[in-house]
Amino acid sequence: MARRSWRIDRALTALAVSSVLVGAALVGAGPASGAQRARTIAPSVLYSEFDISAAKGVARAHLLTVDLRNPQVRVGLLHPQAVAARATVSRLADAQRAVAGVNGDFFDITESEHPGVAVTGASDGPAIADGRPLKAAVPNGQRFGPVLPPGTSTKDVLGVGTDRTARLDRLTLSGSVSTPQGRLKLGGLNQFALPQGSIGAYTSDWGSVSRRWATCGTDSDRAAPCSKDTYEVTVRKGRIVATAARPGSGPIAAGTTVLVGREAGARTLRGLSEGERAQVQHRLVATTSRVRYSFAVGGFPVLRHGAPLPGLDATTSAVRTAVGITDSGHRLLLLALDGGPRYRGGLTVAEVASVLGKLGATDGFNLDGGGSTTMVTRASKARAASVRNHPSKGAQRPVPNGIGVFSTL
Template sequence: MVHTVLAALAVWSLAAAAGGPPASAADSLATAPGIRQAPGVRQAPGVIYTTFQVAVARGTAHGHLLTVDLRAPRVSVDLLYPGAVGARAPVSALATARGATAAVNGDFFHFVETQHPGVPATGAPSGPAVAAGHGLKAAVPAGQRFGPAPPPGASPEDVLGIGYDRRARLDRLTLRGAAVTGHGTLPLAGLNQYALPVDGIGAYTSRWGPAARARAVCGTDTDRAAPCTARVREVTVARGRVTAVADRPGDGVPPGSEVLLGREDGARRLAELRPGDPVRIGHRLTGRSGVPLRCAVGGFAVLRDGRTVPGTDTVTPAVRTGAGIGDGGRTLYLLALDGTPGEPGLTLTELAAVLRGLGARDGVDLDGGGSSTLVTRAPHGGQVVVRNHPSGGAERPVPNALGVFAED
C-alpha cells in the first residue's frame, strides 16, 4: 500500500491561492521521489506555504502544507491554547491572539460526552501538552483516549516536541510528581486531565481553567464507557495547607490553590486529610530525549526513521492533520487536508507515505476530521486566513494548535 501511494503521489503548488509573493528558488521545498513540487509562497523567511494534491486509489485528496525551517533565526514554534487546558477555540482565533504567522490544529480531545449522561465534556486534550516551556497537562490512560487506535507500541504519553535546541523530535512525556502530607507521600497519576487512572490521584492547577472535573472519575484505564466511580475525594490546597475537602469533583481552581482529586484507592488516601493539614505538591513532565522541550503536543507516530510504523492503519481514510520532521529535526512539515464533500481522505499509512515523500523521517498523526485546520497570516501583518476547507464548512473549536512564529 505504501509503495503504491508513493508511486502515485503528486504535489502541485497553487501559490496564487495564498495571496502573497512567490518564494525564491532557495525557499522552495526539496523535490522528493514521487513528488512534483513547484515554488510555494513565502510567509516569512523560513516559512513556506503551499497547496498539494495526492492521488490515491479512491480519488485525489487536496491539502495544505507549511514547511518550517527551524534553523531560520527568527522562526520559532509554540503550542497555542485558549488560556486553559479545559477550553477550546478556533485555530484562527488562537493564532490571532498570539500573533502567529501560521498554525495547524493539534491533539485529539474530549469533544463530546455521550457515554456518561449529565457529565459535561471538558474540551481538554488527550496527550501531554507543553507551552512556552511549561507543562500544562499529562496523558490520560490509553483506554480513555479519543481518536483512532494507535499502532502497537504507541503510548498515550507520545508527543511531537520542539526543544530549546531548536530541533523537532518524537518524544514521550511522563508525569513525575507527588503530594507530601503528614500521612506519607502520595504519588500523582495525573495533571490537569479529563480522565484519571483507576485508584489514582490527580493534581489540577489554575491552568486547568473553569471546566468541571466530573469526567475525571468516569471510565477505566481500558474502557472509556465504564461507569463513573462513587469513591471520590477532592482536597483543595493553598499556601501549603488543606483549605477544603469534598466527596465529589468540583469545577475550576480557586486563585492561588491547587486541587487534588482521587478515585477509588486514591480517594481513600486523600480522605485522611483534614482542613489545616500540611501538604506540599510537586510535579513535572519528563521526556525520554533528555532535551528540555519548549513546546509539545500529543500525537502518536505513523512514521519513524523513514519507515511506516508497523501496525499503522491501512484501511480507514479520513481528513487528516499531520506533522513531519526532517533534516535531523531542523525542518518541520505541517499539513491539513481539505474536508469538502467528496474528498477521499488518507489512511494513516497513506499519511505516513505523504510525510515521507515530502522529506520527513518521522511523523505523527494529529486530530483530524472536523478539527483539521491550517491557517496563515496574510502578508505584511494582515489577518489570519483559514487556508483549507474544514469539514462541515466552518472551523471546529479545538484545545490547542501548533503555532509558527516568524518575522518578515
C-alpha cells in the first residue's frame, strides 16, 4: 500500500505543479508572477495558488487537487445538522474533521420577498450525504443564484458514486404516499419551495425552521405571494397522527414525516383523516447514469466533455467557486477565488469554464460564489481549519453545505 500511495502522490504532485504552471501561463508569465508550487495537505490532496488574467483584471485562484483513486481519501458533503441551517465552511470542516473543503450550493438567503416568513438557509438543489438523500431540488423559478445556462436545471449535481468516480448528473425525486384513497405523488423533499399544486415531505433532516416558506411564490416567480390554500399532515409509524390548516415549525422527530400540501396538494391532503394508514417513501434517481451516489451537491454545469456549455454568461465578473473533473472522474479540482477590491478581479461563468478546461478538466461545475466563496485546509496536527482565500466580505459567510475532503491518514 505504501508503494502504491507513493506512486499516486508523485503523479498527483506532477499534475498539481502542471496546473500551477497553467495558471501562470494564464497571466502570460512564468511562476514568478504569482504561481506557487503545490503544498501537500494530506496524501493525494494538494493545494496551490496562482493568478488568472481575466476580462476584468487579474484574479487570484486557490486550487485543491484530489486524487480519488487513493482509497484513503474521499470527498463528502459538508453540512450542518439540518437542511434548513447554515454554518461557515471552517466550522463545518472542523465538525466533520475534513482536511480541506470549499462552499457548495446556492441557497435561500433573503426574506425580502415574503416579510415575516423565516429564511430557511436551505440549498437550491439536491443533496446526498454518506449515501443518504437529504433533500431534492426546488423549481427553477424559485432558486437563488445567477441565471442558469440553457438546458440546465436545479436538479443538476456534482456527485461521487460508490465506485469513487466523480460525475455530473441530474437527480430527480421519486416519492409517494400510500393511503386508503390511493397513492399520492410527492413533489418535494425537505425543500424551501414546493412546486405549485404539490405535496412535499419533511423529515427530521429538515430542522426546526417554519415550513410555511415552502408554499410561497410560484414555479416561475419566487416573489409571488404565499399560497392561501395549504394543509399539513403528520405521519408517524405508518399512521396519520395530526393535521393542520397551515404549515408549522419546530423539530420533526426521527421516524416522523410531515406532509405539506399547497393548492391541489392541500385539497388532496384534506381528504385524509387521523388514524388512517399512510406509508411515505422517497428516493433520488439519477437520470444520466445508474450509479449509486455516496455524495452529491447542487450547482450548475459549465463544461461537458471538454467543451463549455453554450450560452454561458461572458459579461458578469464575480468571485467564484467551481469544481473540475479530470482523469475520467478520478481527480477533482476544487477552485476558489479571492474576493474584495484588494484582491483584484473575478471571473465570468464563461471564464470559469475556460479556466477549468485549461487546468485539465473535461467536465466543470459552478457552485455558489460572491460572499460565499471559501476554501479551507487543515494541517495534519492542527485542531482547526484555516481559510486559504480571502472572502469577499472580509469574513466567512455561513452556508448550507460544501464539499469536504477527508483523509484517513
